[in-house]
Structure formats: C-alpha cells, structure tokens
Amino acid sequence: MPAEAELSALVARSLRDVPDFPRPGVVFKDVTPLVADPAAFGAVVRGLAEPWREGGVDLVAGVEARGFVVGAALAHELGLGFVPVRKAGKLPGDTVEASYELEYGSATIEVHADALAAGQRVLLVDDVLATGGTALAAWDLLELVGGTVVEFGCVVELAFLGGRAALGERPVRSLHRVG
Numbered sequence: 001m002p003a004e005a006e007l008s009a010l011v012a013r014s015l016r017d018v019p020d021f022p023r024p025g026v027v028f029k030d031v032t033p034l035v036a037d038p039a040a041f042g043a044v045v046r047g048l049a050e051p052w053r054e055g056g057v058d059l060v061a062g063v064e065a066r067g068f069v070v071g072a073a074l075a076h077e078l079g080l081g082f083v084p085v086r087k088a089g090k091l092p093g094d095t096v097e098a099s100y101e102l103e104y105g106s107a108t109i110e111v112h113a114d115a116l117a118a119g120q121r122v123l124l125v126d127d128v129l130a131t132g133g134t135a136l137a138a139w140d141l142l143e144l145v146g147g148t149v150v151e152f153g154c155v156v157e158l159a160f161l162g163g164r165a166a167l168g169e170r171p172v173r174s175l176h177r178v179g
C-alpha cells in the first residue's frame, strides 16, 4: 500500500465515531484515541510535516483546542514556533477577532495582533476540516496580522461538508478523507 493510503488507513482505525454529539445528527470524529497512541500520533505529525521539512514555512498555527494538540507537536517536529488561535477572551494581549459558523454552532476566535512579523509564512493546522468555517476564519486572521498562510493541514476531512470548497484556492492537505 502507498504511504499515503497507509497513513489514511491508520487515521481511520485510530478515530472514534461518536453519533449524535454534540447534538443530534452529528457524527463526531473523536481524535482522542489517535493522540493517545504514540505510534499513530507520531505518524500523523510526521505526515503533516513531510512537505515542509526542507523549509517554506516559518511558524505553525493551530486553533483551540484540538488544533493545539496537533499544531504544537507539528511545530516541534519541524523545529518551529507555534501561534495559538484562541477562542474569544483567552489571549491577554491586543487581539483581532473573527466570528464564524461551524458544523454544530458558531464561535469567535482571536489571534494576538503582534503574533507574526510581516510576511512570515504560516502553516495552519487543525484536527478536523468540516464546513471550513473555522479554517477560513483562522486563515483570514493570520493574514490580517501580517502573515502569509501557506497551507491548511488537517488530520481528517469531512468532504461531504464542503470545507475544501469553502477555502477556495487556498491549499488544503488532509491525511484522511471521509465522504
């Protein structure tokens, strides 16, 4: 099996599907079993890091909360720093914020206004791409504070929810696609 297919299969068997969470009709893709398994977690982090090992990115950003788990590990793997994109009201400095809809609700996220130097190239990551609302809002915020986002990387893509299309021409990479 090619390496990409093997990694996709590993992700598939390391996730837990939780029906009707957090509300009826949603099948929640739970990554907690994956990140609790050092072999699976390591393979996922290496998979997301692979295109960037020779450079092209200055910082990794991740969206609270699950994006912190993937993003901080990935930043460490690449020898880079990490920029947190947080839910509203958590960052202590001056922030810029964006509100958005996601598969099962709405939210507001923030990034520190001084998180990036002008032109710094950012790899944005999260665990799940669903409608793309979160990814698009985070992408725009990171560019608003001066960065250039080079890719949105995620562990799982719920293709039937259209996140890739919502992100338009922005590069998206997922390790495992559902639907």
Ligand SMILES: O=P(O)(O)OC[C@H]1O[C@H](OP(=O)(O)OP(=O)(O)O)[C@H](O)[C@@H]1O
Pocket: 063, 064, 065, 066, 067, 101, 102, 103, 104, 107, 126, 127, 128, 129, 130, 131, 132, 133, 134, 135, 163
């Ligand atoms: O593509 P979307 O429809 O925007 O959905 C994807 C987002 O939803 C989840 O986060 P959630 O807001 O549930 O927060 P959490 O990480 O704190 O659980 C997930 O971690 C992504 O950030």
Ligand SMILES: Nc1ncnc2[nH]cnc12
Pocket: 026, 027, 028, 029, 030, 102, 103, 104, 128, 130, 131, 158
């Ligand atoms: N179905 C889902 N499972 C886990 N995280 C999500 N974020 C948005 N939709 C999700």
